[in-house]
Amino acid sequence: MTQRPKPVPVVNPWARPFWDAAMEDRLTFQKCKDCGANIFYPRIACTECFSDNLDWVNASGKGTIYSYTVVENNSPTAFLGDCPYVVAIVRLDEGPQMLTNIINCDPYSIQCDMPVKVVFEQLNEEFKLPKFQPI
Ligand SMILES: [Zn+2]
Numbered sequence: 746m747t748q749r750p751k752p753v754p755v756v757n758p759w760a761r762p763f764w765d766a767a768m769e770d771r772l773t774f775q776k777c778k779d780c781g782a783n784i785f786y787p788r789i790a791c792t793e794c795f796s797d798n799l800d801w802v803n804a805s806g807k808g809t810i811y812s813y814t815v816v817e818n819n820s821p822t823a824f825l826g827d828c829p830y831v832v833a834i835v836r837l838d839e840g841p842q843m844l845t846n847i848i849n850c851d852p853y854s855i856q857c858d859m860p861v862k863v864v865f866e867q868l869n870e871e872f873k874l875p876k877f878q879p880i
Pocket of ligand 1: 777778779780781782791792793794795796
């Protein structure tokens with residue numbers, strides 16, 4: 746069985762700055778200029794006050810694992826060869842949470858509240874994916 750290529754992100758116009766920054770190894774999120782809320786994933790309006798007066802800011806790249814699962818097997822998708830791999834929700838130090846992968850470690854060594862930092866994995870010439878590894 747040949748392995749299918751991995752899917753690439755579908756990028757909305759308002760999310761383009763996030764992916765451009767990732768190509769420069771910068772993790773970013775949106776900050777509302779009106780109420781100060783930190784927002785991720787990219788939106789066209791603030792999740793707290795609905796303002797469209799949003800700015801992009803750099804994250805520290807550090808956070809903790811809020812929740813995770815180890816994927817040990819799945820149907821024949823492009824990710825089958827990666828098993829076992831970790832799908833996690835990382836809570837950034839700045840507050841926003843990201844659905845991501847934890848890499849560069851034993852998947853069975855992961856624990857909730859473990860400190861992690863971002864690493865960028867080159868997907869292709871167009872995309873780098875922000876993933877995390879234990880500190
Ligand atoms: Zn706001």
